[in-house]
Structure formats: structure tokens, C-alpha cells
Amino acid sequence: MTTIRDVARHAHVAPMTVSRVLNSPESVSDETRTRVEAAITELSYIPNMVGQALRHKLTGAIGLVVSDITNPFAIQQVTGVSRAARERGFTVIFAQTESDPEEEMRQLRSMIERRVDGIILSPVRNTPDSVDFVAAARRNIVVLGYPMPNNDVDVVRCDSRAASRQATEHLIRLGHRRIAMLSGDPLIVTARERAEGYEDAIRGAGLQPDVRYGAFTVASGLEMASAILDAGTRPTALVTASNFIALGAAQAARQAGLSIPADLSVTTFDNSSTDVVLDPFFTGVIQPVFQMSEAATMLLIDRIQHRHVGPGRDMVMPTTFEIHGSTAPPPNVLQRAQ
Amino acid sequence: MTTIRDVARHAHVAPMTVSRVLNSPESVSDETRTRVEAAITELSYIPNMVGQALRHKLTGAIGLVVSDITNPFAIQQVTGVSRAARERGFTVIFAQTESDPEEEMRQLRSMIERRVDGIILSPVRNTPDSVDFVAAARRNIVVLGYPMPNNDVDVVRCDSRAASRQATEHLIRLGHRRIAMLSGDPLIVTARERAEGYEDAIRGAGLQPDVRYGAFTVASGLEMASAILDAGTRPTALVTASNFIALGAAQAARQAGLSIPADLSVTTFDNSSTDVVLDPFFTGVIQPVFQMSEAATMLLIDRIQHRHVGPGRDMVMPTTFEIHGSTAPPPNVLQRAQ
């Protein structure tokens, strides 16, 4: 590949002059600049960022580590971070952990070996190890999605617990009394938080909680919902902790011959836009993933460029609750009301 | 950050010895090796790949450029390439072009500035410019998804035209006579290829072709299908050129009060796994995206490691045709058969 020296030779100047033409053109005389620019075009010179990075101790790259890119939620994170980073001149190095904490550590290490300027981590768990590791290597990091109670670190997240309570209260207000919660892997914070929010609402209304833990997958949603719908007295409504679980629950309902929302109400978390074809479309909590990703990117770049130093910031973004076609009063509420 | 020299000082050896401990431990005596390893742990030294890259003229990174990551199809590409690359010790630098040819060029340039060892490109168009640009910079490149008739380059793709013909013939065999094609942006090769495959089948059966071009989106599918279903004599079957278009068409059918497959048959390309909740599930062509991505990664790494030199290879992978619930004989076929 052509280097700055090749260009310099070709334009009869010193390498330094070429560097200046690229980085501070105003400090070079018009005449030499045009000569150098001609040489650059002629040789189709493309700067080598590896050399720059070694020199500047900055790579202009940020690492993005997510659990599972098959989840539309994660995809929005990737999209949001990519865009925001690009707008600010950063490149994204991307890795997924397939929800394996050890793989997460390997990927973080790999990012640090590449000397990314900072890392955005959507972690598998909220144990402090990952963040500690990155902090020990003195790399900037922002956590996306979860609270990290044991780390002093920048976090962008939502109040999952409150959002889940809101979804549950919606069902209670509609008249439901037997409401079950289908959550994800209890090792994952949001699974617990969303279960807790549900319990807050259920207890507040003097009802009986019924929390099932599984995984954040369609298969798990199907399984949990099937089990619960086949039981003697089945609930009239389900609060689910994710879009995948909700999809599985919808499948289970169909298999059980129940129609949504006439026989069973279902709420979800994070409807994805492609779900738009679903009939009915899910009522549920929407996290502003896109804004969250952008915010995380900005917090990170603030750190990288020393615009912010000091203790970790905790950005809690507001969720919205969208009412669509998957929730309705329970089948017998009219009779009961009379 | 600690460097190889810090470790060297700490272990009372030369930097070179530390390098050897990391890269060819067997060439170092047990005694000094353990001493160096102790120092590495003590100082929690993490190698700097920027230095390595500058030295080796290899970054261990491959660039992946896709059009639109919101498409499940692209996600499978990202997942497949990530995994395959990781298994072989490569990192993935990812970028999306949002289907903009100029952004594609910018991203390719950015990848070359970063001196990725190679690029996997799922291009916006099949004009030769992108590949020419990368080739001029003497970087390895593999094209994923499209034929590139004007480039001598490695390509991994499917025979879209044949696959589309197969889908259309399935409908013809079921007895359909009025079959329309909803395709994507005609500037995109696969949109044209799939339309051509449809025409092959239609003409072969002596029927009247009806091709509509739009975009590879749900909205466009909805729009195209609505227009066609509202017309006087509407078709009894639709061949669509993508999953998104099929989803839009399904939505249009619902809005028009038509049920699939009783009133209208629909075929798709590239069912995604999350569509599993759809009722009915789409009949259609499946490309082995995952294997394609893996193959592309292997072809690329073969080039990077000089295991393959010479002319471009064209890998055409087989598609499968899956029959599910979205296709059936046309409403009036029984009467007609009598």
C-alpha cells in the first residue's frame, strides 16, 4: 500500500508536509498543497489509521458488546449506536456474547487488545466483574440496559420495575383478577425487575401473584404459557417480560384454542416494528431503545474526549405504555359487574 | 497502559523475550517464562494489537458491510460472519449502508483506512464500482448475495431466478392462473432476478405476467398488494420477492377481508424464525444464509492467508422450497376441475 512517504516523494516534499495537507491544510501554502493533493489522487493514497492510532493512542473505534443479535431489541441497539458513532466520526467494532458471561469477558478483552477508545456493553448479568475488568484496563465504558449497583459507571437504562407495574395495573384496571407473569432467566436483572414490578401491582391490589421464570425466547414463552393455560383455573391475563415470550404465549393461546384478547389478555415488552403484522398487535411497554443507544454513545464519547470526568452517571429514560389489541376486559367481567 | 517494555523491566528481561513468551513460549526457558508470566499477571498486561498490526501489516479484522440490519436476512449474515470469523481468530468491524451506494463507498473507504485484512460486502447494487475500489486498494473482498458480472471477484450467492421460478411453478401446479409478482427496488439485482424467474415460469405456462416493482419493505408490500387486490380482477396468488414484502401483502389481504390461503396464496423469500408466530406460516424460498455467510468468511480468510490466489470463485448455494400454510389451490379450482 502507498504510504505518506510515497506521496511525499512523488510531490517532492517531506512526509511531514503530506501529513499537514491531510490534517491542517491551512498551514500549507496553496502551491505545495495542490501539488500534494495531486500526488494523493494520482497514487490513490488512503491514510493508514493503524499508524495514526499508534501515534495518537486513539483508534477512533468504539466496541459494542451485546448478548444476542437475533433479538430485535439488540438490533435497535446496534443500529442506534452505529448511527450515533458514525455521526461523530467513530467506527463500531461489534461482538455478541450469545448470552454467555465467559464469552462476554473474552470479547471485552479482545476489544481492549484492539485498544478501542471505549466500550458500550449490554451485559449478560449485572455482576460487577465485566465493568471492573474494563475499568482496570482504564478504558471508557458505558452500560446499556441494566442498573449496575456495584459499579461506579455510566449507565443508560429504563425503570423496568415501574414499567412492569404499569402493565400489570393496566390489566387490573380492566378487571382481571387472575394474572400471571412470564419472565426470563432469573439470573438476568431485568427478568427479576419485571417480575418485581408485577408483584408490586398484584400485591397492591390484594391479588395472588404467580411468577414463572424461563428464558427470553419464543420457545420458553410457549412452554411457560402452555403449562399455565393447561392448568385447572387458568389466568385471564398474562404479563410477559419480553417480545419473544409474548410471541410464544400467543402461540400457546392459539394452540389451546383461546383467542386474544377475548379469552386471554397479553402484554409485552419491546414490540418490534416487524411485529406490526401480528393480529392483534401487542399492548405493552416500549423502551426508547434508539434514544438509549444514542445517549449511551454520547456519554461514552463525552468520556473519550474528556468532556466528562468523574463519577458514573445513571440515565433513566422514560418508557411508554402502548395500548393495542392484545388486552381487553376478562371474559366474565360484565356479568361480574352486574 | 502497560506495554511490553514495562513487563520486560519488571521481569528483568528484554522486551523481545516478553514478545516470545506471548508468541512462541516454547522458545523460552521455563525459568524466565514463569518469571515473565508472573510479571504479565502482576501488571495485568494486555497486548496492544495496534502495534502488532503496524508491524505485521495485518489487523486480524475483517469488515462486514451490509445494507440494512433491520432485515432479519442481514442479521443472519452478521451472525454467521461473526461466528465464523471468531472461530478463526478474526474480529468483525461492522457497518451498514442503509442501502445508499454513496454511504457504501464511504464505509468501504473507512474499512480500508482501518486496514482490515479483508471485506465481506453485501452490496446495494451490482455495479462494479465498489469492488473495483476495494480491489484498487489491494484489499481482499468477497461479495455476499449478488452476482457481480463485471468483477473478477469471489461471490457467494444463490440462484435467485431459479428459486423464484420454482415458487411460481408451485402456484401454477396448485391451479393458479392469475399470479402477480411483488418485487423490490428494480435497481437491486435480486429484485430483477426474482421477477425474471417468475416470468420464466409464467411464460412457460402460457400465462400473463404481472410484475410490480417497489421496495423490500413491509410498507411497500402493503401498498403494492393493496393496489393489486383492489383492482377489478384480482390475482388468486402473489409471488413476493422478500419476507418484508410478504408481510405487507399479508397485511393488505387482511385489510381487504381476504383470508390466506383460502382466498389468496402468498409465497415469500427468506422466512425468518421469528415469523414462526404467523398464522399461516409462509410457503417460500429459503436461502441458506448462515452457510452462505460462513462460506464467504472462509473464502475471504483463504485469500488473506494466501491459501487461495487467482481468479474469483462463484459459489452458488442451493435454496430450498418450504411448503407451509400460505399456499393452497385457488378458490374456484374445484369447480373448474369438474
Place this chain on the structure above:
DNA sequence: CTGTTAGCGCATTCAT
């Protein structure tokens, strides 16, 4: 088995 020299591409610093 271990150390020294030198250079990958670039830009900061200090001269001119």
C-alpha cells in the same frame, strides 16, 4: 536461550 537493532506509518516537537 536471550538480547540488540531496526522499522512498520504517522504526527509531535523542535528547528530552519
Place this chain on the structure above:
DNA sequence: ATGAATGCGCTAACAG
């Protein structure tokens, strides 16, 4: 306004 020297972190090639 331009150039020369130097070093970022690492390792190939050679020396001992």
C-alpha cells in the same frame, strides 16, 4: 512555510 528527528508498541532478523 517546510523539514528532520524521534518515538508510539511491537517483532523479524540477526548476533551472541
